[in-house]
Amino acid sequence: MKRTLSLSLIFLTAALSACSTSKTTHDPALVGTWKGLRAExxxxxxxxxxxxxxxxxxFVITFYRNAQQTQVIQTEQGSWLAADGRNELRTDGVRMPDVYTYKLLDADTVHYVSVASDPTSDCQGDYEFTERRIR
Known part of the structure; x- marks a missing residue:
């Protein structure tokens, strides 16, 4: 009985250790506040x-009708993961994530290309955009 309990504790410890070492990835280069806009x-x-x-x-993202950002359309929030040039945004309450490839052009500029988006998104075309860091 003691041996079975000891083996169970060893396996449990190993399993918990594996869980604690696997972490979600948030590319630190993307952490911050960014501004973007679609071409008119x-x-x-x-x-x-x-x-x-x-x-x-x-993440928290607020969409605006105008470039001056005075006419709010809506605000969304959710979770994000980014690593190895791939960024996934999962908006709370939305079933499918938006998935993009990304490339840092410099420390304050990132270019995204849509790989997959929620089918209810307003734009389903080959969608790409650039965001600039707000300091």
């Missing part, structure tokens, strides 16, 4: 946004 001449409706990517893996 693009195939998708114009909008601008401010995106707060927090180090704890949460």
């Amino acid at each position: 001449t693009g195939k998708c409706q114009f909008l601008s946004w401010t995106n707060h990517l927090k180090p704890d893996g949460r």
Whole structure:
């Protein structure tokens, strides 16, 4: 009985240890506040946004009707993961995440290309955009 209990404790410890060493990835280069906008001449409706990517893996993004960001459309929040040039945004209450490839052009500029998006998104085309860090 003691041996079975000891083996069970060893396996439990190993399992818990494995869980604690596997961590979600949040590319530290993306943590911060970013501003983006869609081109007014693009195939998708114009909008601008401010995106707060927090180090704890949460985000808050506010969308605006205008470039001056005075006409709010809506605010969303959720969780994000980013590593190896792939970023996934999972908005609270939305079944499917938005998935992008990304490339840092410099410390304050990142370019995204949509890989997969929620089917209810307003723009389903080959969608790409650039965000600039707000300091």
